[in-house]
Amino acid sequence: MSRKLPALLALSAAVSLALAGCSGTTDSPSTAAASDAASDTAAATQASxxxxxxxxxxxxxxxxxxxxxxxxxxxxxxxxxxxxxxxxxxxxxxxxxxxxxxxxxxxxxxxxxxxxxxxxxxxxxxxxxxxxxxxxxxxxxxxxxxxxxxxxxxxxxGESFDAELKRQVTALGQVFGKEAEAAQLINDFDAALERARSAYDGSSKVMAVIVSGGEIGYSGPTTGRTWGPLFDLLGLEPALEVEASTDDHQGDDVSVEQIAESNPDWIFVMDRDAVISADDANYTPAKDVISNNAALGNVKAVTSNQIVYAPDDTYTNESIITYTEILNSIADAFEGAQN
Missing domain, CATH: 3.40.50.1980 (Nitrogenase molybdenum iron protein domain)
Known part of the structure; x- marks a missing residue:
């Protein structure tokens, strides 16, 4: 046997191994297509x-x-x-x-x-x-x-206020990849809304006000700041309706005597100053303004302690979360009055 044959055999084996190695790293058409698709998907995700x-x-x-x-x-x-x-x-x-x-x-x-x-x-x-x-x-x-x-x-x-709150949070969930979280906020809101609707007796008269600078302003049905939409959503009976009421941030100028004469069963209060003037030495909490007002002393809502206060930060935090808290507070109060 020639002494070159073992060397040739070894060379042949090495070449075969090398070719096998190359074939192992070379994609088949289907593998290459899958790889390209994955790359395209990744690129699409990055550019979505x-x-x-x-x-x-x-x-x-x-x-x-x-x-x-x-x-x-x-x-x-x-x-x-x-x-x-x-x-x-x-x-x-x-x-x-x-x-x-x-x-x-x-x-x-x-x-x-x-x-x-x-x-x-x-x-x-x-x-x-x-x-x-x-x-x-x-x-x-x-x-x-x-x-x-x-x-x-x-x-x-012109659009339903509850639908508009949900529209906003749904869109934000899509934008920030928080769809599940947005759905939960909507579920919580809907549950609170249904609680408040079910707890309302359908006839009690409701007055909504905004307290600012120690003064009591009127928040009318539909248009009034913070409270207005809730009259529509809950089917509340307003104690007083003022022509051409607005969404003014301090409420409309209605005399306390008018409020007292309407004798509401319930008063809903938003303390505007609680979030912007709480550190001011002259700040008077809305609860004190209401309770210390002599004209309101004989109003049923006051004598029965049927007053609902919005969260202190409501004036600058009117989110779907805030409205869920407000609706649950209303439901708690209505349910408590029935017991």
Missing amino acids: SVTIEDNHGSVEVALPVQRAASTDNRTFEVLADWGVPLVAAPKQLIPSSITAYSGDDVADIGNHREPDLEALVAAEPDLVIVGQRFSDQYDSIAGLVPEAALLDLEPRE
């Missing part, structure tokens, strides 16, 4: 978006949102509970009960009366949620951050 119908039309929001900003008071507690960071917000309008956005990493864009939109621009948001007190700033914001998606989900006139 969601289309939201807001108050201005269809808005395409690129996902995931990297640098969100919000001006809408209805959103702060929801987003904080979901752990959604913000790069900019009107800090003066966020109640102290919400601490998630008080840090220096969140740019302060002032308030609706003196907005600092330059701070918003510097924060470089890719999404801005516009609404409530900043609704009038929509066009200005759109012009200053043209690359950002803008969402305006402020409840629309």
Whole structure:
């Protein structure tokens, strides 16, 4: 046997192993197709978006949102509970009960009366949620951050208020990947709404007021700030109806004597100053304003202690969470009166 044969055999074996190794790393057509599909799926996920119908039309929001900003008071507690960071917000309008956005990493864009939109621009948001007190700033914001998606989900006139609250939280859930959490908030709200509806006797007269600066303002059915929509949702019988009532943040100017003469069975109270002036030496809690007012001394709601107070932070936190708390408080009070 030639001494070259073992060497040739060894070389042949090595070549075979090398070829086998190459065939092991070379994708078959089906494997290659699967790999390409996976790559395409990953790329699609990275470049995905969601289309939201807001108050201005269809808005395409690129996902995931990297640098969100919000001006809408209805959103702060929801987003904080979901752990959604913000790069900019009107800090003066966020109640102290919400601490998630008080840090220096969140740019302060002032308030609706003196907005600092330059701070918003510097924060470089890719999404801005516009609404409530900043609704009038929509066009200005759109012009200053043209690359950002803008969402305006402020409840629309002529639409059912409960549906509008749910529309907003549903959209936010889609945008931030919190669909399950949004569904839970809606379920909680619906349960509280049904409790309050079922507990109302259908005939007791209700008066809603806003206490501000020690004065008692009237919050009328449908239009009144905070309380107005609840008259419609719960089918409440108003103790007093004032022509051309408004959604004024301090309530409408109605004399306490008129309120007393209407003799409501229930009084619903929102303490406007509790969230903006609680540290002021001259601040008087709404409970004291109501109880110390001589004109209301003989009103049934007062003598029967049938008064429901909204959460202290309601004035700057009218989210679906706040309304769930309010509705449960109303249900508790109505149910308690029946026992």
